Amino acid sequence: MHLSDAQRLDWLRLIRSEGIGPRTFRGLVNRFGGAGAALKALPGLAKARAKPIRITTKAEAEREIAAAARLGARFVAMGEPDYPLPLQATADAPPLICLRGDAACLKRPAVAVVGSRNASAAGLTFTERLSHALGAEGLVIVSGLARGVDARAHKAALQSGTVAVLAGGHDRIYPSEHEELVARILESGGAVIAEMPMGWEPRGRDFPRRNRIISGLSLGTIVVEAARRSGSLITARFALEQGREVFAVPGSPLDPRAEGTNDLIRDGATLCAAPEHVMAVLSPLIGGPTPDTGAEDAADRPEPALYWDEIDFSAEPVTAMAAEPAQRSLDEVSPLPAQRDDRTILLELLGPSPVPVDALARQAGVSARVVQGLLMELELDGKIWRHPGGAVSLR
Amino acid sequence: MHLSDAQRLDWLRLIRSEGIGPRTFRGLVNRFGGAGAALKALPGLAKARAKPIRITTKAEAEREIAAAARLGARFVAMGEPDYPLPLQATADAPPLICLRGDAACLKRPAVAVVGSRNASAAGLTFTERLSHALGAEGLVIVSGLARGVDARAHKAALQSGTVAVLAGGHDRIYPSEHEELVARILESGGAVIAEMPMGWEPRGRDFPRRNRIISGLSLGTIVVEAARRSGSLITARFALEQGREVFAVPGSPLDPRAEGTNDLIRDGATLCAAPEHVMAVLSPLIGGPTPDTGAEDAADRPEPALYWDEIDFSAEPVTAMAAEPAQRSLDEVSPLPAQRDDRTILLELLGPSPVPVDALARQAGVSARVVQGLLMELELDGKIWRHPGGAVSLR
Numbered sequence: 001m002h003l004s005d006a007q008r009l010d011w012l013r014l015i016r017s018e019g020i021g022p023r024t025f026r027g028l029v030n031r032f033g034g035a036g037a038a039l040k041a042l043p044g045l046a047k048a049r050a051k052p053i054r055i056t057t058k059a060e061a062e063r064e065i066a067a068a069a070r071l072g073a074r075f076v077a078m079g080e081p082d083y084p085l086p087l088q089a090t091a092d093a094p095p096l097i098c099l100r101g102d103a104a105c106l107k108r109p110a111v112a113v114v115g116s117r118n119a120s121a122a123g124l125t126f127t128e129r130l131s132h133a134l135g136a137e138g139l140v141i142v143s144g145l146a147r148g149v150d151a152r153a154h155k156a157a158l159q160s161g162t163v164a165v166l167a168g169g170h171d172r173i174y175p176s177e178h179e180e181l182v183a184r185i186l187e188s189g190g191a192v193i194a195e196m197p198m199g200w201e202p203r204g205r206d207f208p209r210r211n212r213i214i215s216g217l218s219l220g221t222i223v224v225e226a227a228r229r230s231g232s233l234i235t236a237r238f239a240l241e242q243g244r245e246v247f248a249v250p251g252s253p254l255d256p257r258a259e260g261t262n263d264l265i266r267d268g269a270t271l272c273a274a275p276e277h278v279m280a281v282l283s284p285l286i287g288g289p290t291p292d293t294g295a296e297d298a299a300d301r302p303e304p305a306l307y308w309d310e311i312d313f314s315a316e317p318v319t320a321m322a323a324e325p326a327q328r329s330l331d332e333v334s335p336l337p338a339q340r341d342d343r344t345i346l347l348e349l350l351g352p353s354p355v356p357v358d359a360l361a362r363q364a365g366v367s368a369r370v371v372q373g374l375l376m377e378l379e380l381d382g383k384i385w386r387h388p389g390g391a392v393s394l395r
Numbered sequence: 396m397h398l399s400d401a402q403r404l405d406w407l408r409l410i411r412s413e414g415i416g417p418r419t420f421r422g423l424v425n426r427f428g429g430a431g432a433a434l435k436a437l438p439g440l441a442k443a444r445a446k447p448i449r450i451t452t453k454a455e456a457e458r459e460i461a462a463a464a465r466l467g468a469r470f471v472a473m474g475e476p477d478y479p480l481p482l483q484a485t486a487d488a489p490p491l492i493c494l495r496g497d498a499a500c501l502k503r504p505a506v507a508v509v510g511s512r513n514a515s516a517a518g519l520t521f522t523e524r525l526s527h528a529l530g531a532e533g534l535v536i537v538s539g540l541a542r543g544v545d546a547r548a549h550k551a552a553l554q555s556g557t558v559a560v561l562a563g564g565h566d567r568i569y570p571s572e573h574e575e576l577v578a579r580i581l582e583s584g585g586a587v588i589a590e591m592p593m594g595w596e597p598r599g600r601d602f603p604r605r606n607r608i609i610s611g612l613s614l615g616t617i618v619v620e621a622a623r624r625s626g627s628l629i630t631a632r633f634a635l636e637q638g639r640e641v642f643a644v645p646g647s648p649l650d651p652r653a654e655g656t657n658d659l660i661r662d663g664a665t666l667c668a669a670p671e672h673v674m675a676v677l678s679p680l681i682g683g684p685t686p687d688t689g690a691e692d693a694a695d696r697p698e699p700a701l702y703w704d705e706i707d708f709s710a711e712p713v714t715a716m717a718a719e720p721a722q723r724s725l726d727e728v729s730p731l732p733a734q735r736d737d738r739t740i741l742l743e744l745l746g747p748s749p750v751p752v753d754a755l756a757r758q759a760g761v762s763a764r765v766v767q768g769l770l771m772e773l774e775l776d777g778k779i780w781r782h783p784g785g786a787v788s789l790r
Contacts, residue, residue, distance in 0.1 A: 122649045250645030250657055253668035254517045262645055262668045265660065273648035273657045 001079040008096075009061050010035035011077055015095050016056040016064070016197060017042065019311030022092045029095075046311070053311065067198040072186075073100040073170050082106065090216040090242045094195040097213075100170060100182075101191035105161045109286045110140040111278065112214045112239070114232045115149025115224030115249075116257050123149060123225040123257065126249060128156040130222065133275035135160025139282070140190075142217045144210065145178050149224045149232075154181060158188040163217060166194040167210040168202030193217075211235040212242075219282050220245030222272055226260030233260045236269065245281050247272040343374050350384065350394040357392060396474040403491075405430035406472055407456040410490050411592060412437065413449040414706030417487045424490075441706070448706065462593040467581075468495040468565050477501065485611040485637045489590040492608075495565055495577075496586035500556045504681045505535040506673065507609045507634070509627045510544025510619035510644075511652050518544060518620040518652065521644060523551040525617065528670035530555025534677070535585075537612045539605065540573050544619045544627075549576060553583040558612060561589040562605040563597030588612075606630040607637075614677050615640030617667055621655030628655045631664065640676050642667040738769050745779060745789040752787060 003011065014035045015025050028038035039055065046053040068074060075096045076082045082103035087093050099106075113131050115123060131141045131153040141157035143150040145164040154162045162185055166173065170192065173179045182192055195213060196206060211234050215221045221239035223246070226232040236246045246269040251258025265271050272278055349360060361371040375392055378384045384392050398406065409430045410420050423433035434450065441448040463469060470491045471477045477498035482488050494501075508526050510518060526536045526548040536552035538545040540559040549557045557580055561568065565587065568574045577587055590608060591601060606629050610616045616634035618641070621627040631641045641664040646653025660666050667673055744755060756766040770787055773779045780788050 122647045126648055249648060250653070250660065250666070251647050252517045252653075253521050253644060258645070258647075259668070262666060265645065266666045266668075266672070271645070271657060271661045271666075273654070273661075277661070 001077075003077050003080060007035065008075055008077065009058060009065070010039055011096055012061040012064065012075060013056045013058065014039055014042075016061065018054040019046075021310035022094055024310045025095045049311075064198050068098055068170060071100060071170050073098050073192075073194075073198075075099075076103070084217050086110070086218065087213060087216040090212065092212065093216060094213065096195075098170060098194045098198070099191060100193075101163075101186045102189050103191065105140050105163060105189060105191050106217070108140045108161065109138065109282070110142045110163065110218045111282065112142040112218040112221040112235065113149065113153035113224065114143055114211075114214065114221060114235050115153075115226055116230065116232070117146050117148040117150075118257070119148040119152075119225045120255065120257060123249070123251075124152045127152040127224050130224070130249075130272070130275055130278075131156035131162075132160075134278060135162075137275065137279055138286075139219075142214055144207075144214055144231075144235075145173070145181065145192075146231075147175060147178075151178060151181060153224075154185060154190075158184055158190070161188075162190045164190070164192045165210055165213045165217070166192060166196070166202070167206040168194070168196050169198040169200040170194050171198055172201050174202050207231050208234045212238040215239035215244055216242055218244060219285050220247055220278065222247040222249070222278060223261050223264060223269075224249045225251060225255075225257040226264075227256050228259045228263065230260055233264070236264055245270065245285075247278055247281070249273065342370060343378070346371065346374055346378070347383065347394070350392065355391055355393070360392065396472075398472050398475060402430065403470055403472065404453060404456050404460070405434055406491055407459065407470060408451045408453065409434055409437075411451040411456065411459070414441075416705035417489055419705045420490045444706075459593050463493055463565060466495060466565050468493050468587075468589075468593075470494075471498070479612050481505070481613065481639075482608060482611040485607065487607065488611060489608065491590075493565060493589045493593070494586060495588075496558075496581045497584050498586065500535050500558060500584060500586050501612070503533065503535045503556065504677070505537045505558065505613045506677065507537040507613040507616040507630065508544065508548035508619065509538055509606075509609065509616060509630050510621055511625065511627070512541050512543040512545075513652070514543040514547075514620045515650065515652060518644070518646075519547045522547040522619050525619070525644075525667070525670055525673075526551035526557075527555075529673060530557075532670065532674055533681075534614075537609055539602075539609055539626075539630075540568070540576065540587075541626075542570060542573075546573060546576060548619075549580060549585075553579055553585070556583075557585045559585070559587045560605055560608045560612070561587060561591070561597070562601040563589070563591050564593040564595040565589050566593055567596050569597050602626055603629045607633040610634035610639055611637055613639060614680050615642055615673065617642040617644070617673060618656050618659060618664075619644045620646060620650075620652040621659075622651050623654045623658065625655055628659070631659055640665065640680075642673055642676070644668065737765060738773070741766065741769055741773070742778065742789070745787065750786055750788070755787065 014020055014028065028041070029035055032038040032041050042053070042055055065075065076099050078088050078093060078095050082099065083097065084106040111134055113127060115127065119127070127149045135141055135157040140161045140163055141153050142163045142165065143153045145151065145154065145166065154164060164182065164185055168174055173182055185192060193213065195210065196202070208231060211231060215235050215238040218239070221235050221244060223232045223236050236248070239246050246264060248261035248264035248269040249272050250262060250265060253262065270277060270281055346360065357371060357375065361367065375384060379386060383395055385395050386392055409415055409423065424430055427433040427436050437448065437450055460470065471494050473483050473488060473490050477494065478492065479501040506529055508522060510522065514522070522544045530536055530552040535556045535558055536548050537558045537560065538548045540546065540549065540561065549559060559577065559580055563569055568577055580587060588608065590605065591597070603626060606626060610630050610633040613634070616630050616639060618627045618631050634641050641659060643656035643659035643664040644667050645657060645660060648657065665672060665676055741755065752766060752770065756762065770779060778790055780790050
């Protein structure tokens, strides 16, 4: 898929409008058949609200595209060839990313290396060795440009390729002392990605939201040092929810910077004390199919409301909804890759031979709990047989 | 069971005789009905050998008992009330232990805390906190009296109770600077255990052999700091083979003293960064049945030949065997607790309801591999039924 300039402008206007986040965006575009149509429908949809929602104007979106262009950045939409597939496979992937640098490095297998801003000397040394070694293995190192572990990971991977994900806009590098690092990442063929608008000064809650992109770009996330309740653990949690690997570097129980990583290991993350520990897990995944959709367990997923002020238009009464857009140009029709529902996926995976439920869940990329619920429905509908040992088959 | 003085002398003579280790001891006593009878049979058994085996004399054994008594030590035989049950449940448990101190502390649940002689300051601090906390939870701390982690563990647990296991004789404390620590352990109501004879200067291979007693006395073994190929890892391996828990304290990948513990965690040991991590695993075991026999996987067990120069009398030709002892006093008949063979144990565990093979293996305390082999035999003998899903039942 390639967006026309007009479509790209519509996508940017829609995602920049008040109350629109990745989920609302997806819902509106799928419902109205395109971003342009959704923009036309939006005022009607929002009529029921006390305060009208603020829709980004064409001029505003054009100004942002121009500002990005001045920095050599461009907007890449989900579904376009330069949009990273592992990110696209995640729930709540940003519909548009603003990309500086070489999109080629986004096509290579990547691993995230994240950790404390106030890392120990040992932690920084290990970060450097690890990132260098994994870079030499052909992995792109993804991180968040923060002080400490992040910056060291980027620097160690300049030769082999590294991607920084910003919490703010491209013209608001944080911390500002890392503007030079951004320049070096770009010079060396790496890339820098922002989801937030040009001019956006990153605030506290932008960082956790940004972290889902770091983990989402990567086959796995390695947490080098992390205190309890630190941002790196949020990245690890996103990785888990996205069905990606989580690695944690162990440390002394007396070091508070190791509390988070030791906890992760106790919770099942792979202990990483050497690059081989990462490669042993990731090698089999490289060159394989795109990682799963991360529909792992919707119940455990952090509420998107924590990260976006999204308006839930699906709750709006039908009477308040706008008429379907009168004219729809073919050009405008660019629905997002349709998400098949889990029930359909299960039915497609099932056949006459009994398969264990956990294998089914794994193949469907859906949690066992969700699968069990759906299987109960399917059984009541007379669609499936239950077999001893917990296996099921199509009836 | 209580041994008479005469029996105890026979037991000591037999285990101190040339070529006799825990396995030969058990074999001979069970075969001839007692240690005295075995001693009488031994010269005949050994006739076929080029060089006659050296049998410890009554006078030599009496001198050792007297030497031990002068230090306040006494010999406790397997099966006697003061012999620690968890140790008795292990393969190759010493038939006799020489015990100084209070046998009462051997009846309480225990955990081993072991680690590097050249531990880091952080490792020592953690050892102290951990041992103190686990002592406060009611656990006796078992260790090996070595410099570093071992000594710190003992010291931190003086108030709550600690047991030291020696690699040499009671009059050959190693390192000698820990003679004072031994005195403090005894004063505080702890105990010191030796398997080797009085006067025995511990040599290299005595330490790994001793380590099986450290792990065997304990519900679990905690390794605090350990380089690769260190003695503490041998203790951990014994614990595993004995069916006990293994805990390892994580450390920085840049610290060689953490390589062994990080490896253990990667291999499945429980990460221990706080006393609660140990209690979470051990609490459910306390007050439960004696831990299993450690018959986990005989194939993986280190060859006893590595640790004892045992003569395999079972290979001696029957013609060379001594006549069964002419007169056997009732007093002499004290066979060791009979070890039922695994086949018998499986048959006893099986009933008419199908049980999964892994559950069977777990209950039998026998490795799945061994169980599978035995089940094949039993199936060929028409003793069992196979059921779908890999379950079996008595036919």
